[in-house]
Amino acid sequence: xxxxxxxxxxxxxxxxxxxxxxxxxxxxxxxxxxxxxxxxxxxxxxxxxxxxxxxxxxxxxxxxxxxxxxxxxxxxxxxxxxxxxxxxxxxxxxxxxxxxxxxxxxxxxxxxxxxxxxxxxxxxxxxxxxxxxxxxxxxxxxxxxxxxxxxxxxxxxxxxxxxxxxxxxxxxxxxxxxxxxxxxxxxxxxxxxxxxxxxx
Amino acid sequence: xxxxxxxxxxxxxxxxxxxxxxxxxxxxxxxxxxxxxxxxxxxxxxxxxxxxxxxxxxxxxxxxxxxxxxxxxxxxxxxxxxxxxxxxxxxxxxxxxxxxxxxxxxxxxxxxxxxxxxxxxxxxxxxxxxxxxxxxxxxxxxxxxxxxxxxxxxxxxxxxxxxxxxxxxxxxxxxxxxxxxxxxxxxxxxxxxxxxxxxxxxxxxxxxxxxxxxxxxxxxxxxxxxxxxxxxxxxxxxxxxxxxxxxxxxxxxxxxxxxxxxx
Numbered sequence: 001x002x003x004x005x006x007x008x009x010x011x012x013x014x015x016x017x018x019x020x021x022x023x024x025x026x027x028x029x030x031x032x033x034x035x036x037x038x039x040x041x042x043x044x045x046x047x048x049x050x051x052x053x054x055x056x057x058x059x060x061x062x063x064x065x066x067x068x069x070x071x072x073x074x075x076x077x078x079x080x081x082x083x084x085x086x087x088x089x090x091x092x093x094x095x096x097x098x099x100x101x102x103x104x105x106x107x108x109x110x111x112x113x114x115x116x117x118x119x120x121x122x123x124x125x126x127x128x129x130x131x132x133x134x135x136x137x138x139x140x141x142x143x144x145x146x147x148x149x150x151x152x153x154x155x156x157x158x159x160x161x162x163x164x165x166x167x168x169x170x171x172x173x174x175x176x177x178x179x180x181x182x183x184x185x186x187x188x189x190x191x192x193x194x195x196x197x198x199x200x
Numbered sequence: 201x202x203x204x205x206x207x208x209x210x211x212x213x214x215x216x217x218x219x220x221x222x223x224x225x226x227x228x229x230x231x232x233x234x235x236x237x238x239x240x241x242x243x244x245x246x247x248x249x250x251x252x253x254x255x256x257x258x259x260x261x262x263x264x265x266x267x268x269x270x271x272x273x274x275x276x277x278x279x280x281x282x283x284x285x286x287x288x289x290x291x292x293x294x295x296x297x298x299x300x301x302x303x304x305x306x307x308x309x310x311x312x313x314x315x316x317x318x319x320x321x322x323x324x325x326x327x328x329x330x331x332x333x334x335x336x337x338x339x340x341x342x343x344x345x346x347x348x349x350x351x352x353x354x355x356x357x358x359x360x361x362x363x364x365x366x367x368x369x370x371x372x373x374x375x376x377x378x379x380x381x382x383x384x385x386x387x388x389x390x391x392x393x394x395x396x397x398x399x400x401x402x403x404x405x406x407x408x409x410x411x412x413x414x415x416x417x418x419x420x421x422x423x424x425x426x427x428x429x430x431x432x433x434x435x436x437x438x439x440x441x442x443x444x445x446x447x448x449x450x451x452x453x454x455x456x457x458x459x460x461x462x463x
Contacts, residue, residue: 005265033275053296053297061269
């Protein structure tokens with residue numbers, strides 16, 4: 001149990017550090033000051049409480065105090081909560097149970113979704129200008145290459161499908177072919193019956 | 201650390217008729233214990249954090265983290281960290297209570313308090329922390345002042361533990377809670393034996409090597425053995441007036457976290 005706190009502490013520190021890297025986080029945290037959310041994950045069988053104040057956010061597996069919003073769900077369902085439109089559907093499907101302020105989870109998710117971190121500047125502060133510049137250029141080139149690869153793959157798939165489509169029969173042609181096959185099968189059946197009559 | 205006159209004792213923790221009390225395995229005059237404990241911490245203050253990490257292999261951070269998680273601390277609360285020493289708990293509480301809350305770091309030892317104050321200020325913990333030199337037995341605060349009181353690895357050094365628990369009860373707000381994190385009695389026999397060997401053979405040597413003080417760490421090992429076990433401390437808390445007292449063993453009972461409420 002004690003060791004389970006280690007990853008939680010590390011995650012908490014990581015989230016705190018990420019928030020510190022964006023000066024706008026302060027204003028976003030101020031809006032959520034004092035709010036508390038408890039997330040119970042059925043697949044994990046435990047509840048984690050997230051408390052927010054102007055200094056950051058805190059995670060705890062052992063907090064049992066009242067919260068502003070309590071959510072019970074499964075790990076796989078969590079990404080869907082980012083869209084407000086999904087909430088009603090998930091509740092109706094018994095995949096989500098919410099008590100309290102349902103908008104709090106989205107506000108918390110926004111806290112990180114809206115993070116705008118100036119990575120080149122952050123790297124330059126830690127590594128120096130030249131290594132940071134090299135790292136950023138390598139990253140940008142890699143990203144461009146990956147994007148190009150992805151775009152090429154998509155294009156190839158699109159072309160292949162279009163060319164293939166030209167060779168594929170239309171619905172009407174397939175329907176005609178199917179009725180021809182059925183007619184042929186009926187004729188064969190008739191012939192079989194005639195043949196067996198002659199033999200008899 | 202200055203040595204006290206060693207007098208062999210039995211299992212009793214105090215001998216009221218002789219007005220003596222345990223100081224580790226020694227029996228000393230009640231009036232002297234406070235000074236002797238002060239000498240110990242005066243001696244180890246500068247290396248206290250380093251020694252904690254070495255002695256516990258860093259696990260003391262998880263024990264403290266567990267205590268904070270169980271405290272139910274929220275923004276705006278008033279927290280008293282007694283025997284707060286170098287401020288590990290105070291730092292975390294100060295971040296959690298925010299600007300609208302307050303944490304009081306209290307310690308009887310000025311050397312420990314100075315180390316804690318310097319450390320926290322260097323880490324940017326300012327504005328919502330007060331530093332008070334105070335004796336846990338006679339807390340200099342008004343009745344019903346705090347939402348949460350913690351005492352981590354400090355109660356065993358207090359001369360009159362019952363009086364200290366009562367003093368904490370007095371300054372706790374109704375609905376507030378006391379959390380006592382303290383060395384206790386390891387439950388598995390094998391762990392108990394290994395722990396004894398480690399405490400009496402390794403710890404003093406480690407203390408000599410790192411802090412240049414074997415006696416203080418010998419005292420640490422002895423004072424842990426003389427501290428009330430889990431059930432006894434629970435009874436003491438109930439006797440002081442705390443309700444719904446419970447405890448949780450950590451690392452096989454080497455440490456226990458007791459929690460009680462004031463209603």
